[in-house]
Every structure is written in C-alpha cells, then in structure tokens.
Amino acid sequence: MKKILLSHGDGGSQTHQLISEVFQAAFGDAELEQEHDAAVLPFQSGDLVVSTDSFVINPVEFPGGDIGKLAVTGTINDLAVSGARPAYMSVGFILEEGLEMKLLKKIVQSFAATAKEAGIRIVTGDTKVVERGKCDQLYINTTGIGYREQGVQLAYHHIQPGDRVIINGGIGEHAAAVLGERMGIPFTAPITSDCQLLHAVIKKITEEFKTVRFMRDPTRGGIATTLKEIALKTTLNIVLEEERIPVKPEVRGTLELMGLDAAYMANEGKVLLIAGPQEAEALVQFLQDIPGHEMAAAIGEVTEGSGQLLLKTEFGGTRVLDMLSGEPLPRIC
Amino acid sequence: MAKGKLGGANTGKRLRLDVTGVVQGVGFRPYIYRLAQKNHLTGFVLNNAGKVSIEVEGRKGDIDAFYHALKTETAAPARIDALKGKVLFPSGDENFSIKQSEKNDKAATAFPADLAVCEECLAEIHDETSRYYQYPFTSCTYCGPRYTVIEKLPYDRKTTSMSTFVLCEDCQQVYEDPNNRRFHAQTIACPVCGPQMKFVNENGKEQENDWLRRAADVLGTNGTLAVKGIGGFHLMCNALSKQAIERLRKRKNRPSKPLALMAGDINVIEQYFNLDETERKALKSPQAPIVLLTPKQKAKEALPLDAIAPGLYRIGVMMAYTPLHHLLFTQGPELIIATSGNRSGLPIAKTNDEALTQLKGMVEGFLIHDRAIVTRIDDSVGQSMNGQFSLIRRARGFVPDSISIPTSGEAPAVLGAGAEMKNTFCVLDNDKALLSQHIGDIDSLESLASYQERLDHVLSLSEKNPEVIAYDPHPAYMISKELTAGLENPLPVYHHHAHMAACMAEHQLETPVIGCILDGTGYGTDGTMWGFEILTGDYSNFERNVHLQPVSLPGGEAAIRHPWMMAVSLIYEAVEDKEMASKTAAELFTEYQVPLVAAQLQGSQGIRVSSAGRLFDAVAAMLGLCKKSSYEGEAAVLLSEMMEKQSLEPETSDIYEFTIAQGEWKIDGMIQGILADIHHGIAKETIAAKFHHTIAEMVCAGVCIAAGETSKLPVVLSGGVWQNRYLVKVTKHLLEQHGYSEFTHRQVPAGDGNIALGQAAVAKWRCSKNNVSINAGKGR
Numbered sequence A: 001m002k003k004i005l006l007s008h009g010d011g012g013s014q015t016h017q018l019i020s021e022v023f024q025a026a027f028g029d030a031e032l033e034q035e036h037d038a039a040v041l042p043f044q045s046g047d048l049v050v051s052t053d054s055f056v057i058n059p060v061e062f063p064g065g066d067i068g069k070l071a072v073t074g075t076i077n078d079l080a081v082s083g084a085r086p087a088y089m090s091v092g093f094i095l096e097e098g099l100e101m102k103l104l105k106k107i108v109q110s111f112a113a114t115a116k117e118a119g120i121r122i123v124t125g126d127t128k129v130v131e132r133g134k135c136d137q138l139y140i141n142t143t144g145i146g147y148r149e150q151g152v153q154l155a156y157h158h159i160q161p162g163d164r165v166i167i168n169g170g171i172g173e174h175a176a177a178v179l180g181e182r183m184g185i186p187f188t189a190p191i192t193s194d195c196q197l198l199h200a201v202i203k204k205i206t207e208e209f210k211t212v213r214f215m216r217d218p219t220r221g222g223i224a225t226t227l228k229e230i231a232l233k234t235t236l237n238i239v240l241e242e243e244r245i246p247v248k249p250e251v252r253g254t255l256e257l258m259g260l261d262a263a264y265m266a267n268e269g270k271v272l273l274i275a276g277p278q279e280a281e282a283l284v285q286f287l288q289d290i291p292g293h294e295m296a297a298a299i300g301e302v303t304e305g306s307g308q309l310l311l312k313t314e315f316g317g318t319r320v321l322d323m324l325s326g327e328p329l330p331r332i333c
Numbered sequence B: 001m002a003k004g005k006l007g008g009a010n011t012g013k014r015l016r017l018d019v020t021g022v023v024q025g026v027g028f029r030p031y032i033y034r035l036a037q038k039n040h041l042t043g044f045v046l047n048n049a050g051k052v053s054i055e056v057e058g059r060k061g062d063i064d065a066f067y068h069a070l071k072t073e074t075a076a077p078a079r080i081d082a083l084k085g086k087v088l089f090p091s092g093d094e095n096f097s098i099k100q101s102e103k104n105d106k107a108a109t110a111f112p113a114d115l116a117v118c119e120e121c122l123a124e125i126h127d128e129t130s131r132y133y134q135y136p137f138t139s140c141t142y143c144g145p146r147y148t149v150i151e152k153l154p155y156d157r158k159t160t161s162m163s164t165f166v167l168c169e170d171c172q173q174v175y176e177d178p179n180n181r182r183f184h185a186q187t188i189a190c191p192v193c194g195p196q197m198k199f200v201n202e203n204g205k206e207q208e209n210d211w212l213r214r215a216a217d218v219l220g221t222n223g224t225l226a227v228k229g230i231g232g233f234h235l236m237c238n239a240l241s242k243q244a245i246e247r248l249r250k251r252k253n254r255p256s257k258p259l260a261l262m263a264g265d266i267n268v269i270e271q272y273f274n275l276d277e278t279e280r281k282a283l284k285s286p287q288a289p290i291v292l293l294t295p296k297q298k299a300k301e302a303l304p305l306d307a308i309a310p311g312l313y314r315i316g317v318m319m320a321y322t323p324l325h326h327l328l329f330t331q332g333p334e335l336i337i338a339t340s341g342n343r344s345g346l347p348i349a350k351t352n353d354e355a356l357t358q359l360k361g362m363v364e365g366f367l368i369h370d371r372a373i374v375t376r377i378d379d380s381v382g383q384s385m386n387g388q389f390s391l392i393r394r395a396r397g398f399v400p401d402s403i404s405i406p407t408s409g410e411a412p413a414v415l416g417a418g419a420e421m422k423n424t425f426c427v428l429d430n431d432k433a434l435l436s437q438h439i440g441d442i443d444s445l446e447s448l449a450s451y452q453e454r455l456d457h458v459l460s461l462s463e464k465n466p467e468v469i470a471y472d473p474h475p476a477y478m479i480s481k482e483l484t485a486g487l488e489n490p491l492p493v494y495h496h497h498a499h500m501a502a503c504m505a506e507h508q509l510e511t512p513v514i515g516c517i518l519d520g521t522g523y524g525t526d527g528t529m530w531g532f533e534i535l536t537g538d539y540s541n542f543e544r545n546v547h548l549q550p551v552s553l554p555g556g557e558a559a560i561r562h563p564w565m566m567a568v569s570l571i572y573e574a575v576e577d578k579e580m581a582s583k584t585a586a587e588l589f590t591e592y593q594v595p596l597v598a599a600q601l602q603g604s605q606g607i608r609v610s611s612a613g614r615l616f617d618a619v620a621a622m623l624g625l626c627k628k629s630s631y632e633g634e635a636a637v638l639l640s641e642m643m644e645k646q647s648l649e650p651e652t653s654d655i656y657e658f659t660i661a662q663g664e665w666k667i668d669g670m671i672q673g674i675l676a677d678i679h680h681g682i683a684k685e686t687i688a689a690k691f692h693h694t695i696a697e698m699v700c701a702g703v704c705i706a707a708g709e710t711s712k713l714p715v716v717l718s719g720g721v722w723q724n725r726y727l728v729k730v731t732k733h734l735l736e737q738h739g740y741s742e743f744t745h746r747q748v749p750a751g752d753g754n755i756a757l758g759q760a761a762v763a764k765w766r767c768s769k770n771n772v773s774i775n776a777g778k779g780r
C-alpha cells in the first residue's frame, strides 16, 4: 500500500499490519511487542520526571531534521534540562488520510534512530487516522519519563544576581531553516535546523559544574521569551549583551529580511544555562570543545532588578525585551 | 522709587511700555538703560511676568526719540514682538534705574536661548592686549550660553552653572558698570575667575598647559578631538583630510550619515560654498545653525565631499559659535568637521565623565572644562527654502524661544509627548508653545532617560505642570507607553493629524485646512501605517480624503532599512505578471535575495503602508541610489539631492501616470513607467525629475478632490518629505496655479520634530471650554 487509508485506523487487520510493519519494526522494543494496554516498567532510584509535548510542524521534513527526530529531541531535551536522565518514551501518531506510506516510514525510522541514539526505550504507543484535511500530514505526541538523582538542584530560586547566562551555540537556526523550507527559498548558504539531543552534553555539564542553577531549552519564543520568563519568576533582571549572542551570519541575514528577531526564534538543540560567575568561563570553554557546540558563549548576566529582560545593544544603548505580541509595527517615520 | 520734587527739571511726560518678545537674558535692560540715559530720561526698567516693563519720564521730544529708537534700533539677539504703551502721570524720578525683578514673576519669565559669540567678544579673544585674550569662556550681555547653563529661574548668575565661579574684582566692576556691555551679564568670566580649559589625552590623562596647541596637534595629525561645547560634546577632525574623516567615521560607526562642517570665518565659507542672502543671514545669526549649502568649485576640488556627505550634493556648514571654537581655528585647519559626540544610539555626551568613558577609544584627545552643561542640546540644522530659513532640526539657539499659536478659550496646560523618532516634546500654556530641543530617537532606556531629564529641566524652568498629556497612539511607541502609564485620560492624537495641526499652529491658522501629509510611516486610525495623505479638518477633527494605495511592507522595519525590499514590493504590486515581476526585480537587485522578499509578498497579509517616504525609498532603490539604508531617510534624501544638483525650474518635466479612485491614488502606471524608463536607459536625473513632478501633481489633484468644488481652504504641507526643496517648489507652483495658498514649515521641522507641537495644539483645542466639538478626532 502506498498511502494511509482511513481503514488503517479502524483497529482491524490493516491497523495491526501498520503497527507491526511500520512501528514495531522500527522501534523493536520487547515491551511494545507485548501489545498490552499499558507498559509495565522497572523503577529505578531517584525522582520520576515526566514531560509531554505534541509536534505539529509544516513542513514535516526540513534541512537538519524532520518531525520524527524533533518529536524525540524535543521531549528528551525537556527532561534533560530538568536534570533528569531519560529512560522511556510513549508515542502517539495522528495520521492524515492519504499520507504517503514512504514518508511515514521515513519519519518513523528517523524517530527510532533518534530514540536509539538517546538510549531510551519506546514502551507504549498509539496511532489514529483522521479524514483528509483534519490534520496536516501527521502529528506526533511524545511523553518522556526519566529519573533524577537525589541532590540535583535546579530551580528558579537558586538563581542569584551575578550569575551568568550561557548558551551552547547559535540561535534561530531551527526557525530560519523551517521558514526557508516552507517558503521554498533557495538559500545561497544552506541553513540547517539545530535539532539535536542535548541530554549527553547536559549530563556531563551537571557532573562537571556545580554552580549550574538552572537550565531551559529555548524552543518556541526563543531565548528572549525563555529568559523573560526566568526574569519574571525570579524578579531579577537579566541583562544580555547583543554582540555576544551567537547567530550564524546566514541566519541573521535571512531573519532580518523577514523582519524577524533571532532572539524570539525557536531553537531545537539549544540550552540556556544559568551558572555561577566563577565557573562561567570554564563552562563556555567546556562546551566549545564539544563538536557541534563551538559557538557556545556567555551572553549575559543576572542582576538585581524587577523581572526585566534587558538587551545592551552593540552601540551601548539598552533596550527592554518583552514577550512577543503580534507583528511588530514599524516605528520609523 | 525715589519721589522727585514736583515740577522738577525732568517732569513733563511719563510713558509706560510693556514689551514682549526676546527681551530677557539678551542685555535688553542694560540697552534700555543706555537708551534712556542717552535721551535724558528718568524712570526704570524691570522684568515683569514674562514681559519687560519700562517707565520713562522726561521731555516729550526725548520720549518720542526713545520710543522711535526702541522700535527701530533694537538689534538681535533682542527682538520686540509687542509694545503696549500707556501714558501716566509724571512721578518725578531723579534718575533711571534697573529695578530688581519682582519675586513672584519667575513662573512666567521666559528663559533665553544660547547665543553665538558676538563680534566684540570675538575681537577681544584675538587681541593680545585684552584680558580676554584667548580666553574660551568670554561672553557678554549679547552672547554666550543661556538655556544650557540655567538650572532654575529667575535667570541670575546664582541659578546657572556659572554660580561656582565667583567674579573677580575686574569682572565685578564691569558687571556693575552701566556703560559696559557686560553690565548685568550673568555668564561673564575671565581667565582669573572663570572656567578653565584642559586637554586630556587619549588615555584619560590630564595635560598641563598649552591646551590649544595640543588640540591643534590632534587636528593637524588627522586625529579626532572631543570638544566640550555649549550643549554637549563634538567630535572634531580636519575637514580637508579624507583620512581624518574616514577615521572618525569608522570610530563612530557612521558609514555614510552626513557630517557637518564648521568654519571660523564667513569668508572661508563663501570661498567654498554658494550663499544666498537667507543662508548668509542664518549662518551669521546668533543662533548659528548648520545650514545646508551647495558647493562651489573650490569645495569640489579641495574637500573630500564624498567622505563628508556620501552621495549628497549639499553640505551642512556652520559658523564657530563659541570663543573656544574660534580659537581652534587660529591654529587648526580652516574647516573642521564637527559632529555630535556620542556613540550611535546614545544621547550626546554632556559631562566630562560621560565623554571620557563614552568616547574613549574614539579620540586622540579631549578638550574639557569645568563649566557644567545643565541640559543637552544639539546643533540646529536648516535650509533656505523659498527665501526663508526653514529648520530641519530645531535645537541650539532656537530653543526655548516659544512659538505663538492660536487657542480657543481657556484650557489647562498640555504636554505633547512627541513622536518616537526625531522626538521633541512640547509644553503649551495659554498661547505660548515651548517646543523642546531635538531629542532624537527614543529607542533605548538611555534615550528615554535623556528625554525625561530634558523634560524635567523644561518643566522646572517653566514651572508648568501639564494636566493633559497628548500622545501618539502607535501601539509600539515607547514614549507613549512611558508617558501615559497610569494616567486616567491621556489624549491620543493621530500622527498625521498632529503633523497637520503643527503646520496650522505655526502659521496661526484657525479655520479648517487641507493637509497634505507626506512622511514615512505613522499609525493611522484604521491600524495600518499611513504616510501619503490628503486630510481635511481643524485642530479638533480630521477626515482622510485621499491616500496612496497601500502596499506590503515586507519584513516590517526591514523594508525601511532596505529600500530595495520596498522596491520589490512595489514592483510586485504594479507588474501583473508575477514571473515578469520576479525577473525585473532580480535584474535590478542582483546582489540581494529577491526570492526571500518575493516569498513574503506572496504569502502572508503582513503590514501594509500608504507612505510617501517608502515610495521615495523604493524609487531611490530602483535608480540604484540607495539599496540599503544606513541612516534614517537616506534613500529619500539621496533622491531629493539629485534634484538639488540639477537645479531645474519647475515647469520642465513630464510626469508618470497615476489615477485616483475611491480616495486612493493608484500608482501602478507610475511604477511601470519608471521601470520602462530604466529599461530604456533614460538618465536617472530625468526619471527623478519626472517622479518629483508626478508626486506634486498627485498632491495637487488630491487637494482639488478634498476641496470639492466650492472652497479654497488654506493648504498645509507637513511631514518629513516636505524637507525636499524641489518637491516643495514644484508643488507650490502647481497649487498656486490652482488658486490655493499653501503653508510650509519654517520655525519647526516638517518631519516628526513637529509632532509634539501638533499634539499639544490639538489637545489644547479639544480641552478648551469654548470649544463645543470635543470628541475623538477619528478619520472615517
């Protein structure tokens, strides 16, 4: 069969065929093959950490990744920045009638390969098919389960004035790649999404560096939204230095012409770390030595304040960054 | 007052005169004193509630002579706007005196603007035998800093930043001598008692002695010098050296924004530039603004014009206006670059500390001194337009002179908050509008703080506490948010209504007008961005009669920074066949990512604008004049400068096609015409001229529609596009042919520097008791 039919979701023989030929073949987990209504899993020590996310993206394939890879990295990274070691994952697929079987297989395999790389098990899943037009090709929901060892302390209230804000690489790459693909723009310098797993890097960081107070992955809304949330939660100010924020030149150029600010653009392989000043430099160095994180940089500082996010521009002026609301109207007359 | 004997020698007639105008801080009272002495009159003069009151007593012939001299001989910087006379009974005064100001009159007392150094003071600093020889702070009643040194009123030495310098015996003597021109001059000083100049080297180290030679050394070796002036620091370098200018540009991160020149001698300016009477008068005036001048052959040969003002034809030139500047020319080059001393995005440096930190690494030396600058002020800029000097940036020398505007009945004092870019604010009480100095773009917390600092200064000086705040309802304006936060009833005034009202106010128009508002982008009543509008209305209300067909603004502000993007947008709008449009755009802008813009034009709704500024941008980009803009308005300025260079008479050009339907100018035909002309290799100059004439015809056609068949309302031209002299000339010509009388800005800039004035005028009229039609002035 070349395309997904409504009958692939009716629970009958075609559903079973789809599950065994596409999903089980790719995921290959013993627990999944039991086909129980629920997965029964051994419990390890520490705290249980759970995170869920739904993935809706157009186009489903983009330079540097696809929705399958994204559905794994997104949830794993959420667990990782919470200080957890990811262990298990559930997955739900919603498929649009008429979806190319070939594309589905490709995405599921990408999903499985990323899960394998992450060292996690896919332990339970679900598939539904909806009528043509009721969804856009396919949606994926994933829930990740991990363990956090006792003693890991990552919380807003650990953040103190003087702490540094560090990022592990250039911003805006995922958004620029996806927008470029969506608009069918032939880039002179190719832009790829930064979509990647972060848990291994984060594990090393938490082992090596003891003053990491807090981590977040700046996905939707970008670093500005994430840091503004941190500022509001802590009622401290965060002061960014524009010239230190890493952005690949081709990403900056593309976003600028679209009137978009890289600071508000989604990332899928980035982590913002808030760490004590004494370790900041070493932490940046540590990151820069890991392939794929060469552009890591300390981009700002936490100061006493009232929950504001401030940007020191290259020329020394200070701008207030807020949550994004709607399309910015030009102020230039 | 000493009671004289009845029937004494001086008794005869007594006349009281109340004088308003520029009469305080300009040596007016000493002048009256001398005039009274000369005519053998007794009586007194005093500052009184914003006016100067004079009572003179003596023989009728002497009083007549006094009155005649007052009316005809009063010289700048003093200026009499109104003289009210009243005959009194003689009271027998024995002498003439300058009386102390009455204590409670300070609220209404106007405070004077800064004045360029006068001829006499200048002669003294060059005279080796004078005690003011080479003294950079020499001043007198006719010249010197005023507004920038006054901390509070009444204006007196102890309320200025000169208060720390106690007059020496010699200075005290001249201060008290009615026949000396330093009599009662508050800012006088000499090398013994006054402020001292210091040279600080690039490492922040103070150098002993020889500040002038050291400064000249920096200028002589292509270095950059930071110089503390009247309202802030300048960065200066040798204007004849391309290398020096390029160095300064690099350091200031200012690749192509024009730089101003300063000269110590009007004859030098005359050698390099053409001067008409208006320009000469402006240059030599006590306001000493920067004047845009066209170069003579000598300038083209000897000056690196393309480094001074890349792509522009005219150059901004000013006269040295302090003794310090004049002294620099005694040892330095005959023309010096003088640009504001700030890092881009920050307000002009004011204190020594600010300069030493902010400008470090940009200069080889600093000239600093210990007289504090109380409020920042930039140099004013203007141009000669139809024989009148017309301001582009209103600041030093002009502020705080108030602008008289019509009012309708009693209303509370109002504050116009101003626009976000090229900001000024305006305090309006009764019929006197105090428009602040150019503050600039409010785009950082620092510029917002600098706004607040200057607002506080003006409010404390004028002792006004505005009850109503008028603001631009643009949802992203920081300044609007800041000033209206927590207010119950701030008064929104739409951007283009404010422009129209500003021009009405400047010309004291009270009846309804037709407003031709051509500017960049302002927030309109329908939530879209406006900028090419024919409005009708008055202070209270307006209606939008005709506007440019809206086009997409791809990437929002990106399209303003990249005029080529605006061109692509217009090409896509005008060229039916999209493949053809792509091809045309790609050919014009080979070096840019046209598909990225095209994709945006096809896709989303995006922001739409009906803006003259953006149209000028797009045409400048199509002509290859400016594809990427490095400063605000660059593309439009380059296009208008192209017309300056051609110096055409206004009847000489064809026009492109346009139509008007349902209140919209459609310009697809014009864009197609321009593209065809480019394609056929027609000269850029010809296309630019045709374009200008088309805009003028569009405006005139729009005015006729707005006016209907019956009325010939006055026409006001406002918005930054009207700084374009050629466009004004052609439009004026057309409107007059159609029987309209038109008004352009002179005292205030045509651009967003006038928004605050318009806001204040609108607010005042809407709030005044006699005005029945108080409602939100929404367009249709």
Ligand SMILES: [Fe+3]
Pocket: A333, B495, B499, B519, B520, B521, B522, B719, B720, B751, B752
């Ligand atoms: Fe405007």
Ligand SMILES: [Mg+2]
Pocket: A053, A074, A075, A078, A219
């Ligand atoms: Mg997430």
Ligand SMILES: [Zn+2]
Pocket: B117, B118, B119, B120, B121, B122, B138, B139, B140, B141, B142, B143, B144
């Ligand atoms: Zn003088």
Ligand SMILES: [Zn+2]
Pocket: B167, B168, B169, B170, B171, B172, B189, B190, B191, B192, B193, B194
């Ligand atoms: Zn002295």
